[in-house]
Amino acid sequence: MATGAGAAGRSAGGADSAHREVVLVGGRRLTLTHLDKVMYPETGTTKADILGYYAAVADALIRHARDRPATRKRWVHGVGTPQEPGQVFFQKNLGDGTPAWVARRELAHTARVTVYPLVNDVATLAWLAQIGTLEIHVPQWRFDTAGAPARPDRLVLDLDPGEGVGLAECAEVARWARALLLDMGLDTLPVTSGSKGIHLYSALDGSHTSEQVGQVAHELAKALEADHPGEVLSTMTRSLRAGKVFVDWSQNNASKTTIAPYSLRGLMRPLVAAPRSWRELESPGLEQLDYRQVLRRLERSPDLLGPVADAIDAGGGGTVERTDRLQQYRSKRDARRTPEPVPATTPAPDSGSGQAAFVIQEHHARALHFDLRLEHDGVLASWALPKGMPVDPTHNHLAVRTEDHPLEYLEFEGDIPAGEYGAGSMSIWDSGSYSLQKWRDDEVIVILHGRPDGPLAGIDREFALIRTGEATSRNWLIHLMKPKRPGPAGARAPTQLSTSDRTYSPMLARPGSLRDLSAEIDWTYEMKWDGIRALAYVEPGASGQVRLLTRNGNDVTASFPELVDDLRVAADTGGGPGGAVLDGEVVALDSKNRPDFSRLQTRLGVTDARAVQEARRLAPVHYFVFDLLERDGTPLADQPYSARRIALEELVTATGAVATSTVPASTVPTSTVQVPPSFSGDAQTVLATSLQLGLEGLIAKATGSTYSSGRRSDHWVKIKHVKAQEVVIGGWRPGNGHRGSTFGSLLVGIPEPGRPGEDPAGRLRYAGRIGTGFRDRDLTILRRRLDELPATANPFDDVPPEDAADAVWVQPALVGEAEFAEWTPSGRLRHPSWRGLRPDKTPLDVVREGTAPP
Template identity: 35%
Template sequence: MAGQSGAGLEVYNEKRDFSQTAEPRGRKARAPGHAFVIQKHAATRLHYDLRLELDGVLKSWAVAKGPSLVPGEKRLAVHVEDHPLDYATFEGTIPKGNYGAGAVIVWDRGTWVPVGGDYATGKLEFELKGEKLAGRWHLVRMRGKRGENWLLIKSDDDAARPDDAPDILTERPESVTTGRTVEEVAEGAENKPKPAKPAAKRKPARDEAAPARRATKAPMPDFIQPALATLKPAPPTGAKWLHEVKFDGYRLQARLEGQQVRLLTRSGLDWTDRFGTGVTDALRALPAETAIIDGELVVETGAGSSDFPALQADLSEGRNDRFVFYVFDLIYLNGHDLRTVPLIERKGLLEDLVGSDPGRVRFSSHFGESGSMVLRHACRLSLEGIISKEADAPYRSGRGKGWIKSKCSARQEFVVAGYVPSTTSDKLVGSLALGVFDGGTLNYVGRVGTGFSATVAADLRDRLDGMRIDRSPFAGKLTADEARGVRHVRPELVAEVEFRAWTADGLLRHASFRGLREDKPASDVVRESGPAGETPKPQKRRVTLTHPDRIYWPDEGITKEGLADYYAEVWPRIAPFITGRPLALLRCPGGIGGQRFFQKHAWNGMSKHITPVKDPQNKAEEAMVAITDLDGLMGLVQAAALEIHPWGSTVADWDHPDTLTMDLDPGEGVTWEAVIAGAQEVRQRLTDAGLAAFVKTSGGKGLHVVAPLLPRADWDAVKDFTKGLAEAMAADSPGAYVATVTKSKRRGRILIDYLRNQRGMTAVAAYSTRARPGAAVSMPVAWEELDQIGPAHFTVENTPNRLAALTRDPWEDFRTAARPLEVTGQRRKP
C-alpha cells in the first residue's frame, strides 16, 4: 500500500473547501507509526469515526452506533476516504454547507498494534491502547458490499464488558483533549480542559433490547409482501380505528442495511436508482442499523397535496428535487421483526426514528377522530382520500379488512387495450380504450381522453404503436361507437384513471388519465366499485366539440373535453356568476402556451348558444357577449375561452353593480400569511360599512374579497367607495399596502386593486379556470380555510372532489346577504 499517502488523500482534499473549514489539508506522510483516534462527529447523523494510521494516512471508518465493548456485538463500520495524519488532533465545527458539516471532538486516542490478518484481505485483528478503549478488536469487510461496509467487533478479553454493564459511549461522552462534549463544541464552548464527567446511567441501545412488546428477535427477512387496503364507500367507525391521509404516489418498501438503502415496489421490484439520492440519503441518515419501512413516495403540489402525474413527469424528466417519502409503518428494526407488534406501537417507534422535521423522509401522522369527519376534511382540501387502520392490529401482508381505504372520488387502475389517435397530431394518442379483468376475461369499461400532457401523449403513442394486435382483446363485441377509431394493443399496460362515476351500463363517466402504474401487473386489475353512480349526474352537454382532444394545459394534460367536463360538473355553482352578464374572455386557441387575446365583442363563427348583447350607453359599439345556459358555456369552451371575466352588473341593469370585488395582489416577497391578513382587514372594513364579505382564491397569487350588493348605487359611487377603502389601508399601513398599480412601489407590499369596480371593468368569475400552468381555478372558500390552502391550491382536476365533499357551500348565502351601498352626496368613507 505504499504511495497511498499522496493519491489516497486526493478524495479527501476534493471534498473540502479549506477556505471555509479548519480541517487540515492532506499532505505527505511523516515517519510511519501506529496512532489511532476515534472522533465523535455530530453531522447529519451522529457517528464515531475510527481512524488507524497505516501507510502514511489515517484509514477511516464511520461507525454509526459507535464502538461496543460487548464481545461479539457487531457494529457497522462504513469505510470512507483516507484522512491525513494531522486530522488526529482536529476538534471543532465544520461549517454548514461543507462536507461533513457539524461538531467534532477527539473522543479517544492512543496507539494500535496489529495482531493478525491483513487490511488488503478485509480481515484485520488489532489491539487498542487508548484512554477509553483497550483490548483486542476485529475489523471484517462484509461480502458483496463493494468494499465499503465492514463490521467492528470487540474480542472477549479483560477489556470487554457484559451486556448489562455501563455503555462506554454514555459513560464517557467527553473529549480526551479538552473535556468538552460534542454538544458544547456545537454551542461554541471555549477550548479548554474540563473535569471528566461522572459515569452516566446506561440506556439500552435500540439493538440491545426488543424495541416494543411482542417484537421477535430475528434475521432481517427478505422482501415482505405489503399490507393492502380494501376499498369501502365510507370509513369505519369506532375508537379502535385510526385514520391517515391516502397519498397519491408510489408505494415503496425501504430497506436499510447499514449504509445500503433499497427502495422496492409493492411487487418487489428494485426501483432505488429511479429516485435519485435525496430520499435514499435521508433514509441512510436515520439512526438505525437495519430497518424495513413501509411508505409512499410522492411529489407534493399546493398545500400538501400529492400529485401522481407530477411524480411521473418528474421521473420522465430525470428530476428528483421534489420527491418526498412519507412513512407510515415500521416492519423491522435493528434485529427485531415488528410484524406482531400493534400498529400504534409500530408507529410510535417509527415517529421516534424519523422525527418531526419536514425533510425528504416524513412521518405520516394519524387522526383518532371520526373517520367520516377526517374523510370530509381530506376531500374538502382536495386530497385523494384516507386509509383507516386498526390501531392494535399486527402487520398482515395482502389485502385484508384491517386496512380500509375511502376515496374522495372514484379512482382505480385499468388495463389499456387500445387507443384512438389524436385528431390534432398523428404523433399523439387522443384517447385510450380501457378494460378490467373478470375471471380471466377482459371487459370493456370505456375510454379516457383527457389528462395526457403532450409529452405523455407522445410517449404513449410510441409505446402503443409497438404493441398493436389485429384483434380486439375484449371478451365482448364493442358497439360501433365504442369501436370507432380504436387500434387494439396487447393488454399489458396499466393506467390509473380518475372518474366521477359509473354509468348505468357500467362505463366510466368523466374519466381523466393520471398515469401508468408500472408497479402493478395487468392481470391483477379488476373492477373495484359497482356500476351504480357515486355522484349526482351533472347537466348533460349538448354542444358538439370539434377536436375534443386538443390540449389546453400541456403539463397537466387537460384537453378541451376535460375542460367541458369540468364546467358541466360545476355548472350549478358557476352559473349565477356568469349568466346574464357582459363577459370578457381570455381566449387561447392553441392552449396556454400559444397565442392569447381578450375578447369582449361578438365574433364571426361564434356558437349560436353565445348571445350578442348591446351596451345601452354605447349603442354604436359592436355587440358584446353573454350566455344564458350550459350550452352557452360549452360554446365558450369550444372557442378556447380559458378565463371568464364577468362585469359586476347584469345585462338587465348595466349601470348598477350587484357585486363589489377587491383584488389583493401581492408583490414580490409577500407571504401568503400576509395576503390572508390583508383580506381579513378588507373584510373588517366592508363589515364596518354594513356589507357582507366573502373570499375566493384568484387562481393566481392573491385573493379576492367580494361583497354582494343590492343594485342601487351606480358605478361611480362604488368606485369611489372602493378607492377610499384601498387608500385608507395604504395610508394606515404604508409598509404593507399600496393602492396604486405602479410595479416599482409594490415590492414587499400588497396592491389593494379597486379598479375592477368601475363600468366596463371585470374580475375573473368564481370557479373560472385560469390560463396559467397548473390549471388553477378561482375558488370560493370559507374564511377559516385560508390558512389550510395556498393561492393556487384548487385546480380543474381537484375541484369536483372538493365540491362533492362540502357539507355546506361557503358562498351559499352570497346573494341573500346582499346589502345596499349607502351613499350620500359625498364619497362614502370605508
C-alpha cells in the first residue's frame, strides 16, 4: 500500500515479529499485522489487499466522509463462508487503543456520550483497515468547527429491492426519483450500494434541519409510490416489499447512517459502494462492482460523485458572521498534517495604501487550476481559476471565490499531503504587487504588476473580478480589460489560409433505420463517431498551414493543436500545389477507445496555451477522416463516394478497406489522424458490432453518391442505437439549492418550417425541459452564455403554462444535444438528459430525429 514516507522498518519482538511491519502512512507511524490474512475466502482477498485498496481510494472516500462521525463494522477474522460466516463487531465508540492522532468528536445520545472517529486522513483510514474494519457508515451531516452537529448537507435515498426484484428495477426507480428531485431543483447522482440496491445523493445548502429533510424525502418516496404503485413501496412494512423497490427515506434521520461511498462491504465478495454514471444505469448488464473494478475506474477517471462534494463545499451550511477572517481557512487544515501556513491569529487590516501584494499559484490538486490571491484587509482574498488567467478580453473565465488565506501564503510552495484539503502540489506561477482601482462586495478591479520573468511578462494588466448571482454566490467572472494604449509596433496580424480557393460545408446524413436502406442501392457502412464534425484545410509541405473549421464555419484550430502536425503528415500530397481538404470528426476517446462526447466538451472553447496544454493531457483528441473533398488543388466532390474513398486511403493510411466484407475485431482507430474502416455486406451485422463496441450507430453511404456540400441527402443515412436529439435553447427556469446561481432546467425546442401564412423562417416547437445530466462546469458556462442572450418574448409556440410561469426567455441561438427515452404523445422528450452544447451547429441545422406526433 502507499505509505506516504515509506516503510520505517520492521519492529522487533519475538516470534510474532515476522507478522508485523511498522510503516509511515501520511506521516503517522502505524503497526500493520497479519497482512497475509485472508479476509474474503471466496476471492482470496487479503488484509494487505484491503489496506492497498483503502490507500488508493483515500482521497475520494475522505471527501464524502470528512468530519462525519464514523460507525464501523469490523470482521477481525474475515467474512468467512456462507456455511460459517465470520463474526462481525458493530462499533461506534472509540476504544482505549486508538492512536492519539486519530481525529475524534463527542456526540451525546439519550443515555451516553459516544466518541466517534473522523475519517479525515489516510492514516486514520489505514488504521481502521488494520483493525479489521471493512464497512464505514456515516450520517448526512458533519460536525461544525465548534464540534457541534451541523445541519445536513446532503439528501440520500436508499433504493432497496424486495424479493424478485433486482438492480435493473432499482435503476428504473432511480430515474423516476431523479426526475422528481430535479423538479425540486436538486441534481442527483447514483451509487450502487455494494449490496443489493442503489443510493441516490443530492447536495443541500445546509438551510434545513434533518427532520425537515426527512419529511421531504418521505413525501418524495410517497409520490414515487403514488406514481408507480406496482413497482415502488414507501412504507417500512417488510411483508409488502416482495416484487417492489422500497424507497428508504429514513436515511436522512440525524441518527441514521449510510455506508460511505467507496467503502467495502462485509459480504462474501469484496464489493464496494461505488459511484456510477446515469448512463451506466441504462445498461442491461448493470451489476455491483468489486474493489478491483473500482480501482481501475479511479485510475481512468475522477470520482463520479465528486460534483456532490463540490456542491456541498460550495454551498456550505449557510453564511456565518465572522470576526476572524481566517476561521474558515483554519477549520479545513491541521498544522500538524500540512506544510501550509496555519497562523493562530489574523493580522489587523492594513491601512489601504492603494498598493498590495498578489500571487497566482498553480495548483495540481484533484483537477489542475490556478489560485489568484490579493492582499486585502490583512488576509489574501482568494479565487480559484479552473481555466487560468484570461488572455483575451473577449473571453471571460470562471473565478470561484474560496476562503481567505493568510498573508504567509504569498510565498507558499510545496506538496499538500494526500487526504488533506486541497491535496496536491502548489507552485508560484507569478507574483508581485497590484494597484487597486475598485473594491466592492460584487466587483474588484486591479492592475497586476508581475515579475519581469513571469508568465505575465512584467506587463501591467488590468483585470476585473465580477460576482454573478446573489450575494451568497461563490461564482465570479474574471475579465481581462482591453489595453488603454496601442500594442507594440510590428505586431503581426493573423495570416490567411490559402489552401484552396473553394469553400465547403459538410454533407449531412438524414436520420433513419435499416428499413430505409433501399435494396436497389449499393451501400457502404461507417461507424458513427460521437464528436465534432470538422473540415480540415491542409496546405502542402512541412510548414503548410492547417485550419479546422466546424459545420458553422468556426475556426477551432487553436483548441486542437495536436492535430496540426499530424494532419500535415497524414495529408502529405508530395509537395503538390493545392494541399488537401478533408472531412472528418474530432473525437475524444475513453479508456476503452470509445468516443466520449462529455470528455470532448472539456476541449471546446479552450484556446489559452496553458489551458490547452493541460486539456491535451487530460483529454487528447483524434481526427477520424472519412472523406476527401480536394487533393492537390483538384476538387473531388463530384466523384462518387467509392472513388473518393480510394483516393482518401491512398492519401491517409487507413485501418480498413471499402471492400472488407467482415468486421474486424478492433474497428476503433487510435492514431491521432486516421481513416476508420468502412464495411460492405450485411448492415445488421455492422450495426450489431457498433452496439457491441459501445458506439452510437452507423452511417450508411451510397457508393455512387457525390458529395453534396452543405445539404442533407438521402444517400447518407445515420442509424443510431441511443435516442439523441439536437435541440435549441429558448429559455431556462431558476434553480434552488446549489443551483440557485445557475439554473434548474432548460426549456428547449426544435425548429419547424413555417406553415402557409406564417413567417417563412418557421417556428420553435416546444420539446420539453432538460434539468439533468449537467456537470457544475456545464451549469456555470451555460448560465453565462444564456445571460448574453436575453429576450423579452417567448420563442416557443406551445409552452404549457406551468413550464412558462417562472421561465426566463433567451434568444433561440444555442444548440445542444440531449439523450431521451422516447417521444411523448404530445411531442415532448421523455426523461431527457443533457449531453452538451453543439457549437458546431446552428438552429437551422436542427431537425427532429425519428418520428414524433405533429
